[in-house]
Amino acid sequence: MEAIFIILTGALVAMTCALLGSFLLLRKMAMLGDAISHAVLPGIVLAFMISGSRDNFIMLIGASLAGLLVTLLIELLHKKIHLQEDASIGISFTWLFAIGVILISAYTEQVDLDQDCVLYGEIAYVPFDLIYFSGGELFFPRATIISGLLFLLTLGFVLVAYKGLKITSFNSDYAKSLGISTLAWHLVFMSMVSITTVLSFEIVGAILIVALLVVPPATAYLLTKRLKQMLVLALIFAALSAIGGYYLAVLLDASIAGAMVSLAGFFFLLALIFSRIRSRSLKVDAHLKG
Amino acid sequence: MNDVWAFFSFSDPTVRIVSLGTVFLAMSASVVGTFAFLRKRALVGDAIAHAILPGIAIAFMLSGTKNPIVLMMGALISGWLATWAMEYITEKTKLSNDTAVALVLSVFFGIGIMLLTHIQHSGSGNQSGLDQYLFGKAAGMTEQDLWTYSVVALLLLIVVISLYKELKVYSFNPDFAAVSGLPVKAIRRILNLVTVLAIAIGIQSVGVVLMAALLITPAAAARAWTSSLKIMLFLAALIGGISGLSGSLISYLSPAMPTGPWIVMTLSIITLLSLFFAPQRGALSRLLKQRRHSQKILNENLLKVFYKLSVERKLEEAGLNVGELQAERAINKSDFAAAIKRLKRKNWLLAEGEKLKLSSIGLVEAKRVVRLHRLWEMYLSQRLNLKEDHIHPNAESMEHIISPELEALLLKELDFPTQDPHNSPIPYSN
Numbered sequence: 001m002e003a004i005f006i007i008l009t010g011a012l013v014a015m016t017c018a019l020l021g022s023f024l025l026l027r028k029m030a031m032l033g034d035a036i037s038h039a040v041l042p043g044i045v046l047a048f049m050i051s052g053s054r055d056n057f058i059m060l061i062g063a064s065l066a067g068l069l070v071t072l073l074i075e076l077l078h079k080k081i082h083l084q085e086d087a088s089i090g091i092s093f094t095w096l097f098a099i100g101v102i103l104i105s106a107y108t109e110q111v112d113l114d115q116d117c118v119l120y121g122e123i124a125y126v127p128f129d130l131i132y133f134s135g136g137e138l139f140f141p142r143a144t145i146i147s148g149l150l151f152l153l154t155l156g157f158v159l160v161a162y163k164g165l166k167i168t169s170f171n172s173d174y175a176k177s178l179g180i181s182t183l184a185w186h187l188v189f190m191s192m193v194s195i196t197t198v199l200s201f202e203i204v205g206a207i208l209i210v211a212l213l214v215v216p217p218a219t220a221y222l223l224t225k226r227l228k229q230m231l232v233l234a235l236i237f238a239a240l241s242a243i244g245g246y247y248l249a250v251l252l253d254a255s256i257a258g259a260m261v262s263l264a265g266f267f268f269l270l271a272l273i274f275s276r277i278r279s280r281s282l283k284v285d286a287h288l289k290g
Numbered sequence: 291m292n293d294v295w296a297f298f299s300f301s302d303p304t305v306r307i308v309s310l311g312t313v314f315l316a317m318s319a320s321v322v323g324t325f326a327f328l329r330k331r332a333l334v335g336d337a338i339a340h341a342i343l344p345g346i347a348i349a350f351m352l353s354g355t356k357n358p359i360v361l362m363m364g365a366l367i368s369g370w371l372a373t374w375a376m377e378y379i380t381e382k383t384k385l386s387n388d389t390a391v392a393l394v395l396s397v398f399f400g401i402g403i404m405l406l407t408h409i410q411h412s413g414s415g416n417q418s419g420l421d422q423y424l425f426g427k428a429a430g431m432t433e434q435d436l437w438t439y440s441v442v443a444l445l446l447l448i449v450v451i452s453l454y455k456e457l458k459v460y461s462f463n464p465d466f467a468a469v470s471g472l473p474v475k476a477i478r479r480i481l482n483l484v485t486v487l488a489i490a491i492g493i494q495s496v497g498v499v500l501m502a503a504l505l506i507t508p509a510a511a512a513r514a515w516t517s518s519l520k521i522m523l524f525l526a527a528l529i530g531g532i533s534g535l536s537g538s539l540i541s542y543l544s545p546a547m548p549t550g551p552w553i554v555m556t557l558s559i560i561t562l563l564s565l566f567f568a569p570q571r572g573a574l575s576r577l578l579k580q581r582r583h584s585q586k587i588l589n590e591n592l593l594k595v596f597y598k599l600s601v602e603r604k605l606e607e608a609g610l611n612v613g614e615l616q617a618e619r620a621i622n623k624s625d626f627a628a629a630i631k632r633l634k635r636k637n638w639l640l641a642e643g644e645k646l647k648l649s650s651i652g653l654v655e656a657k658r659v660v661r662l663h664r665l666w667e668m669y670l671s672q673r674l675n676l677k678e679d680h681i682h683p684n685a686e687s688m689e690h691i692i693s694p695e696l697e698a699l700l701l702k703e704l705d706f707p708t709q710d711p712h713n714s715p716i717p718y719s720n
Contacts, residue, residue: 030392031333038499081565081573086332086388087510091561094503098554099501101425105548171390208403211396218385250403255407261400268393275383290530 002127005141007246009126010260012147013200014238016171017156017212018220020193022227022234023158025217026169032074033213037197038281039070041100043242044201049107060198067194070096088147120215123256144204150199157192158231165189166223202255211261216241219268222275238265297542303430304648308549309538311436312428313531314443314551315492316504320530321450322506324512324523325481328461331508333388337395337503338489341372343402346423347409358435360492369486372398391683399498422511426497428538428549435494442491446484450523457481458519460642462630496550503554504530511561514568533557562665587690588629590659593638594689595619596648597656601717611648657717663689671711672704678711 024033040063047062077088126143133139142264158165168175168185175182193213200209220233245260252259300306326335342365349364350356372394379390389564406424450457460477466579468474472695485505489686512525537553566573595618612685616626630646633639645659666688670681692700710716 025389027387028388030386030389034336034392034395078563083510083565084330086330087327087621090332090336090502090506091510091558094500094507096553097499097559098503098551098558101548101551102555103569105546105551107343157659162325193372208400210392211400212391214396218389221385222383252408253411254404256409258400258402258404261397262404265397265400267395272379272383 003246004204005127005144006256007125007243009141009147009203010123010242010246010256012144012151013203013241014212014216014242014260015235016147016151016196017200017209018152018216019231020189020196020222022107022171022207022217022231023165023189024213025221026227030210031089032071032190032212033193033197034068034072034210035089036067036194037201037209038093038094040194040198040201041206042066042096042103043069044198045100045103045107049103060158060195062189063198063201064194066096067197071190073119100159126203146199147203150196152190154192154196161188174218174237204260208257208261211237215261215264215268219264222268222271227285236266241267293521293543297539305542307433307436308428308431309535309542311431311439311467311532312435312495312538312553314439314534315495316530316534317509317527318439318443318446318488319492319501319504320508320526321446321523322485323524324509324519325457327462327506327509327513328483328519332509333391333502334373335485335505336491336502337367337376337391337398338372338486339493339498340395340402340539341398342369342486342490342493343370343423343498344398344405345371347383347402347405351405351409358438358494362438365490365493368398369490369552373482373486374379399593422497423493424498425548426500426550428495429541431494439491444506446488447478449484453480472635488518494555495537500550500554503557507554507557507561508533511557511564514561514564514571517571529557529560533560584631585632586621587626589632590655590690591621591650592617592626592629592633593648594658594659594663596639596646596652597660597717600648601653602677615646652654654719657719660688661717663699664714664716665697665704665707666692667712668704668708669700681711 021030021033024030032199043062043064043066044059045062045202047058050062051058052243073092073096074085074088077083077092078085083091123143126141129138129142131145151188164180167178168180168182172182175185197209200212204212215231216234216237219237220230223233224230241260241264245263248254248263249256249259293331297305297309300309323332323335326332345366345368346361347363348363348368352364353360355366374389376387376394379385379393380387385393399663410480445646456467456472459472460472460474460481464474464478467477483564489501489505492504496504508526508530509522511521515521515525533553533556536556540552541547541549562637564572567575569575592615595615596610598614599618616623631637633652634641636652637649638651638655640647640649656711663685667681670676670684706718
């Protein structure tokens with residue numbers, strides 16, 4: 001039973017990330033996801049210090065504000081101060097992360113937050129925090145419920161906003177010329193990424209969220225040219241990584257989240273080899289015909 | 291205060307080792323990072339730092355020791371592999387460079403975390419201390435570590451000095467370097483190698499996550515102060531060194547404080563200050579320059595209006611009031627008032643009761659602007675054969691930027707014309 005809950009939670013988080021990550025990849029903003037996932041740290045610590053509780057909602061607010069702050073800081077450095085984009089991202093998130101670590105070190109007594117937990121999450125503890133329904137007969141882990149709702153929200157968002165997301169991701173200039181507000185889409189999309197990052201933070205940790213955002217979509221991207229197929233494939237790879245990752249972790253007695261990402265990386269390697277062989281054989285075909 | 295003196299007297303051997311080691315690490319990373327910054331590969335350093343983790347874990351699993359040289363070999367191999375993987379994915383697939391960086395970063399790190407937790411859970415007792423690579427732990431530096439770092443720092447310095455020219459050309463323009471017959475592949479490999487090397491030793495003090503800052507942030511600060519690569523390298527190393535020292539100082543004064551994050555904190559503050567306040571390239575001075583420029587344009591436009599109304603419509607004797615001027619040209623009211631104030635301060639405008647008049651030096655200046663406008667119109671219509679209804683807007687902007695040298699050339703080219711294409715006279719000062 002515990003295994004099922006862990007796998008289910010992991011798969012739900014991974015699938016949510018796969019959906020959003022596909023568009024993140026098409027918008028060429030993969031490293032921005034990395035930046036946000038690091039920069040939420042000071043927000044979480046501050047929210048925790050002020051409220052004194054591990055209440056999800058308050059942490060969510062703190063983290064969202066920090067996520068917003070890093071996006072603005074990057075924009076400021078890049079657009080107003082004319083610093084190149086990669087350096088703007090690198091400087092902003094390392095600074096905020098350093099502030100977060102300093103805050104944790106300064107207030108260790110008040111802050112019951114673990115640096116390790118921040119980095120690689122506590123998915124193994126998912127089954128111990130339960131919520132009971134209908135008089136205690138039915139129960140689910142809190143994290144499973146949260147990630148389930150998050151997945152449904154994201155799925156609904158992608159289904160409803162599919163056309164807009166597609167056009168603004170593939171060709172924002174064209175979208176602009178049609179009178180679509182690309183800025184509004186950007187903001188809505190980035191808020192979804194921030195919320196997902198923050199809610200998944202406790203479960204898989206900061207850096208592994210980046211992996212879930214980037215790796216399954218990149219794997220799918222190598223295998224198809226159609227967006228719908230890419231989304232479906234990314235969902236499948238995400239789910240497979242979660243299921244296989246759990247058993248790999250049990251086998252090695254290692255971090256579940258780490259094993260999930262390792263497996264996702266393995267799938268990417270297979271897709272890479274497959275796509276290289278395919279493109280080489282296409283070249284040979286063209287050569288023979290030509 | 292006594293503690294600060296105790297720190298800077300360096301009488302405590304631990305202080306000596308830790309602060310010297312941290313300074314060496316930060317300086318090496320800053321120099322290497324400058325090239326990464328110029329190649330717009332700032333985030334590659336972040337990926338390499340993360341990718342070093344599995345190498346360290348595997349080296350430990352195979353050797354069973356925590357010997358820094360053995361672990362560093364593992365780090366070098368996996369860092370090198372990650373660099374190669376990023377380049378391969380970017381070149382051979384349709385994935386973009388930033389996706390490749392994020393992908394390699396997270397997959398290698400995931401494998402590293404998996405192996406590290408595996409080692410921890412298998413509990414051979416000897417494994418504690420491996421996780422210092424995650425967050426860095428400068429305080430644990432030994433004399434042997436310090437020797438290793440000094441050798442590596444010296445090596446980096448020798449590489450950079452002996453290959454300075456090649457590295458410079460390659461970083462600024464790799465295509466040009468290739469065309470000039472430089473061995474670009476070899477240069478890239480050497481640059482990759484020193485980057486991995488600097489990162490492998492650097493994560494000891496700041497850890498995996500913050501390593502990127504040690505590479506990029508000093509370079510970004512240095513860039514704000516200079517356009518010369520030599521000065522930039524020197525400044526980056528200096529800023530890196532100062533931050534390294536202040537990080538160790540803070541952690542010495544307050545032992546609960548981690549060294550790495552404080553190094554990054556110092557670096558970030560120096561960099562933000564530089565980006566805002568550096569002369570010439572800083573945001574503030576650029577803003578001031580822009581403001582001065584737009585003020586100059588407004589001044590000159592106002593003089594032009596004065597000239598047209600007072601000389602050409604013969605209203606000179608009576609003087610003009612503000613309302614008449616404003617009716618002539620649509621300028622926002624407060625900008626208008628500020629411009630009039632500036633012109634009065636320069637003594638280009640004289641106030642006579644409610645009315646305003648051009649002074650004699652103001653008249654010379656006004657004539658200059660109108661002359662430039664009309665000369666440029668002449669040039670556009672006579673030499674470039676533009677139609678008469680097309681030339682005015684361009685002259686409106688050119689009149690503010692034509693230099694005296696250019697004016698002399700224009701006058702000579704057009705042979706001192708007396709009328710512009712619209713048959714208005716071109717005013718000369720004498």
